Amino acid sequence: MKHVIEVRNLCKEYKSLQAVKDLSFEVREGEILGLLGPNGSGKTTTINCILSLLSFSGGSIRIFGQEMSPDAYHIKREIGVVFQEVAIFDELNVVDNIDYFCGLYIRDKKIRKQYIDDAIRLTGLENYRKFYPKQLSGGLLRRLNIACGIAHKPKVIFLDEPTVAVDPQSRNNILDGIKTLRDQGATIIYTTHYMEEVEILCDRIIILDKGQVLASGTADDLKTLADIEEKVTAKVAGLDAGHLDGIRALNNVDEAAYHQDTLVVKYKTGKNNLADFIDYLKKEDIHYDQIYSERPTLNDVFLKLTGKELRD
């Protein structure tokens, strides 16, 4: 598959802070690549470097096989960006805002009008065409922000945490819109610290921490790194140390932790350990309120790799 973006040995420092360390990765044509990492892991810095908004101290960035630079306007023409912060004019309504940002790329009025309609449809803003930003909710503003970034139908789209502080309805709308863009042939680089989103959306994921790539691959590939196959969580009151030792002695148990009435048991292998676990609770006459089993998450992967939670 053709590489649309190639980042090689990228380094970026802010005075004494090494924000990005020897970062290398590539983005394949037509895929959604997720950059996952906690706040301050270097996701936005990496994107800003790729877009030539930031200078960098080492490495190289190539887009469509060409060196990216601040005046590479022919490359920029094919790029769309949706920043974390909403970047729109308060004085313009929805249509005029999209028209302005689309107009920075597309001169032809007729084509632009068509593109604006497409962007409005994609983001579900049909009923808000004449609304001013002050009249829109946070979720609708985010959708407008996305519409402004993608209206000119770019081949490569950068989405930097587009769902931060968004209501569930708008989030679903945004995620559906991103899938549609991918289906239309766009290559998407999606940064977030919401692991659920990357799991649903991304073809490949790169986990970043402290400016370095910790792991990359598909969600399933990455989950194997967690070294567990099943995780059982139960709400249990007044569990003592003896019971905890008993649980740890059960078949396949890798780790059992009890904190604030929540018991988490991780199993190295097997996918049907829940029955054994419930049998044990019944045998020991331990009362439980809620119990569920899940496959390992990307948070478990992150925990395994760094020793800390993704949202720490």
Place this chain on the structure above:
Amino acid sequence: MIVFKTFLKVLYKCKMPVILFTVILILFGVMNDSTSDNTASFTASKPDLVIINQDEEEGITKSFIEYISENSNVKHIGNDNEQLDDALFYREVSYIIYIPEHFRSDFLKGENPKITVKSTGDYEANLAEMLVSRYLKAANVYIRELDSEDEVIRQVRETLSKQAQIEITTQIDGAEISRLVVFFNFANYSLLAGGIYVVCLILSSFKDDNIRKRTMISSVNEKQYNRQLLFSNSLFMIFLWALYCILGSVLLGDIMFTVQGLICVLNSLIFSLCCLTISFLIGNLINNKNAINGIINVVALGSSFLCGAFIPMEWLPDSILAVAHFLPSYYYIKTNECLKQIEVFNAATVQPIVINTLVIIIFMIVFITITNVVSRRKRKIG
């Protein structure tokens, strides 16, 4: 053209504050014109004074009292010294003339008797002193030459009643030119304040950090983008200037269509463009809409006071004028002031105007250069 189109849309959205601000500035201009005192004619004012005559009211003494009385407002407060001092203190009168005993006889003997006075020392007192001194000087001259007291009195009165005939040879209507200059001097404030307000208001939207970032990653060349913004803002600035000139034509009439009027119009056009570059620089430096009013006060009001837009330059201390040399407003106002003196337009008389204009153009180049440097620095976000 998308930048220009959006500029107009943002301007339209901000129409209320922009219209209000422009109307206020124009009203200030009208008020300034209607309250400015540019009259060329004058009437002599009469000082309030008291005459305490200790001599007999006859002959030269009588004539002296009559002359003073004709040219002043003589008050009758009495002879009590305390009352007279109070009248001076509370400025009921400005001058008290004590005519001594035997004034007439001593004067006729040529002994030049002393007239005692009390004065507040103000403008009216000076006027009264001038009247006294004028009469006595004339009388002293004639008393040496003539023997008859009546003849002396007649000659003195005749001399003092003579009015100088002054023929004004200049073709300039001084009062009208002064009005023109005062009007265009005030434009220094209106153009600067109007320019900074509108340009900064609109640029604060275009130069918002997030919008700027989005523009920077677009395929629009940054220089082209800045040029389009400058062009859009310059159209508004020219509109403001034209509005001010139309107002000038309505208020000032024919004088606007003389050479002096034309020079004022051209000078204000160049200054408007300079205001645009200043506003553009400020708009690039600030991101906060709330700071605009403060900046207008500092830049527009400050330079207007320092450079003599409100107070004539000749009244300003040298130290302030020395500072004013570093501001374009100084050269703009200086050109306007030059017009008061120029009667014939030739290379020599127009030279200072040309120099002032060149200085303003240099200021414009400097401001554009600084704006480019600021803009380039702001491009780096980390």
